[in-house]
Amino acid sequence: MSVAVERKGMNRRAFLIKSGWLAAGVTVLTSCGAARSVLPAMPSFSSPEPEDALAWVQALPGGQIRFFCPRMEMGQGAPLGLSQVVAEELNIRQQEIDCVSPATDQTPPFKMTVGSEGIFDFFMPVSYGAARLREALRGLAAEKAGLAPELVQDGESGFVLPDGTVLSYGDLVPSEPVVLSVSASSRADEALRRYALERKGAYRAIGQRWKHHELEAMVTGKTVYSRDVTLAGMLYGQVRRPPAFGARLQSANGRAAEAMAGVNAVVIDKGRNFVGVVSDNPFVLATAVQAIEVEWEMPEELNQDQIEAVLDVEKYRAQNDFEHELTAAGDIEAGRAQAVHRNTARYDTSLAAHAQMEPRAGVAWVRKDKVEIWCGSQDPFFVQRRVAKAINRNLDDVVVHSHRMGGGFGGRVLCLASEEAAVLSAAAGKPVRVQWDRETEFQSSYFQPIFSHFIDAGVTSDGRISHWEHDFVSSPIMTGPMPKSIAMVVDRVMADEGTARGALSPYQLPDHRVRYSDIRTAVPIGPWRALGAAPNNFAVESMIDELAVAAGMDPVKLRLLNLPPEAVRLAAVLERAAALADWGQTVPEDWGRGIACGVYKGQTAAAVVAEVRVDHKARQLLITSMWCAQDCGLVVNPDQVEAQIMGNLIWGCTMALKERLTVAAGAVQERNFDRYEILTHREAPEMTVALVEPPDAPPVAVGESALGPVAAAIANAVFDATGRRARRLPMSYEGVFSDG
Amino acid sequence: MEIAINGKAVAVPERLNDVVLLDFLRDFVGLKGTKFGCGIGLCGACTVHVDGIADRSCQLSVADVAGQEVTTIEGLSGAAPDSVLHPVQQAWIDESVPQCGYCQGGQIMTAVALLRDNPDPTEEEIRDEMSGNLCRCGTYPRIHRAIVRAAKGGQDVSRG
Secondary structure (H helix, E strand, O other): OOOOOEEEOOOOOHHHHHHHHOOOEEEEEEOOOOOOOOOOOOOOOOOOOHHHHHHOEEEOOOOOEEEEOOOOOOOOOHHHHHHHHHHHHHOOOHHHEEEEOOOOOOOOOOOOOOOOOOOOOOHHHHHHHHHHHHHHHHHHHHHHHOOOHHHOEEEOOEEEOOOOOEEEHHHHOOOOEEEEEEOOOHHHHHHOOOHHHHOOOOOOOOOOOOOOOOHHHHHOOOOOOHHHOOOOOOEEEEEOOOOOOOOEEEEEEOHHHHOOOOEEEEEEEOOOOEEEEEEOOHHHHHHHHHHOEEEEEOOOOOOHHHHHHHOOHHHHHHOOOOOEEEEEEOOHHHHHHHOOEEEEEEEEEOOEOOOOOOOOEEEEEEOOOOEEEEEOOOOHHHHHHHHHHHOOOOHHHEEEEEOOOOOOOOOOOOOHHHHHHHHHHHHHOOOEEEEOOHHHHHHOOOEEOOEEEEEEEEEOOOOOEEEEEEEEEEOOOOOOOOOHHHHHHHHHHOOOHHHHOOOOOOOOOOOEEEEEEEOOOOOOEOOOOOOOHHHHHHHHHHHHHHHHHHHOOOHHHHHHHHOOOOOHHHHHHHHHHHHHOOOOOOOOOOEEEEEEEEEEOOOEEEEEEEEEEEEOOOOEEEEEEEEEEEEOOOOOOHHHHHHHHHHHHHHHHHHHHOOOOOEEOOEEOOOOOOOOOOOOOOOOOEEEEEEOOOOOOOOOOOOOOOOOOHHHHHHHHHHHHHOOOOOEOOOOHHHHHOOO | OEEEEOOEEEEOOHHHOOOEHHHHHHHHHOOOOOOOOOOOOOOOOOEEEEOOEEEEHHHOEOHHHOOOEEEOHHHOOOOOOOOOOOHHHHHHHHOOOOOOOOOHHHHHHHHHHHHHHOOOOOHHHHHHHHOOOOOOOOOHHHHHHHHHHHHOOOOOOOOO
């Protein structure tokens, strides 16, 4: 890049000062890039702009590169993969990167960490920001050597001059803070070399099995999760939960609690539906919060059968009434007439919880001039906005410090614990910690909605799908974390694409129609790993298996026959998974194998083979083995991608066999792991994972991409073993062998 | 009353005798490596060693461990600040086990106790012994491999 660099003063951006830039260093900024307008208390939806990345990568005195990673870490490892992109552009080693989870005053706002977009959406901007910094440093090297930048060659962690002199980044970064401003000219961008794009087949950092820089801290118990945050003089808070969704505080009397030793205050705010206690003794909290006398105004009673009655696909079919048509083509009746084997079936999935291992927590310190929050959230800028609203403060007063999350899975876009801590801290005048217990985590979060599907499909005499009529109902997901007033409006004008994710089958369907309704019930709903992708794929890929069985065809062959010619990547993973599993071999009695596949968000192709064994004596369905082939394009870190796929497979096993929340009297009945079980080590299948990586394919979604096909593969394997279909999740031995 | 935590004697104020050991470790002693997951002894995130035996610190009171030796994940590799990692911790790193990492301290404490009693466990024994420690990220396959690796003295035992 031949654009001259211009030094600017340090007062351009408040976040620079706050981000430690008064200490020293070099950063690159464009001359535009004013802070973007921010809607009040809405999740952060905006995709990253390349210019945003200029604030993410900085060179520190000594040559260390600080990376303010714009993806929150919850175990998916995006900060590691993106660090590899930074290293590729800057020709540095892992130990030269200081990867930091930025506080909200250290970078401009960035999009919430959702949708498996960490690499897909951020690979390019991070590469851009790091490449821009490298060229700015090259400009400094050229200036120092009195040479044209073109003569300054790349070296290890720095540059090499024509005479062989080595200038490391450490030699170039002044101890005084410097901001290099580059104009955002498209010509300069065109000339900018992007090693993350150029060095295909010869990457130095990308594609390597780098280990996460926090591994040692994690295995020695030193990682600070939000539950582990401690401030000097911190008090402890807990909020009294409403007994049901939508229960309103009628009256509260805190005298008994206030009389308890160690209790500082009881905070009652009827308008906010808030009753909480603050104590300087963490060990009396649980007793104190229960000692508050509270009367609630209960909403209309809400029970499981009412929810299931609302989300019943056949009811809407009877009325021929669906809100949204996802796709339609051809003539269903004409297609149906071509069917030599016709199948109709209903598939249902359950209300589910995230059940991440760390129940959320937040520490808040509300002062006159500043509000600080320490939490783990997938959207720290949303937390910032919500906290500002909750305690009526200016957005700029609020700073959110982000911690590694003990699991996220879509459930941590909000952090209500932080808002509760802020309200209590504002009242107490001291820092306050709020930690949710497991019961609160189950009752006070949002959930994966019920999905209810009906599919009418068939196969022609030559094994092609004759028609595909697919209707389903569920609840809106994307609008879940929004304020209710806004969400209700959005629901009316917009089909929820999160609910519909993965509902379009990848097969060639001349005569087809897919319709759905997203209907809100009183149960709080929000993103859960892969959103609609897993329940929708379960229905689609179960039906495909039913069609193969009806037509007497091998399910792999039927899929390959019906895929359109352009679906080469999906076909390739299907074939790869089948080969991995040695598909077609006979299995013993009471064993079975099933296959399913899918394309996540139109990006990532995955195919899964499941093998099950039916243990009649123990009356159990056991998943013995799984094989998965995935094509997620360029693999930035194979170790991390394999870990994510294994995580998806195990998540899918839990979804298929175990997860179901039920509601009685407006409350979740399963409030701990005794009644909401997740897969155990003993139940985890053997796993084999293969990555299919076509040349020149950019990196795409990984974090939840293999989940879609898992449940269908298991259900199809159960059919293979038993001749019985599991069409309702979670499935069980009893359910499969009941006549219902 | 005194209990020994990671080799150091800790005097317990009398008013805290009945406090849950997990809460005591985290909020009195300040050892945050032992995690709260469920509070009913089902998830294993709070696993510590009491006189060398893996136990759920959310199901014990401080008084329950009076006079006994409690080891937490922080104390596993010895007291010195620059001490090397315990071989099981090293195996966990070698196999890149953790995803979110929250349950892993408890997993490691259970695995260490398992290998102490049974230095060369079978696959079935590992599965049985580790099934009280839940992981939502789905790291079981790598946990399994890390335990086998540690049992084999740190050798890579990857299957192909």
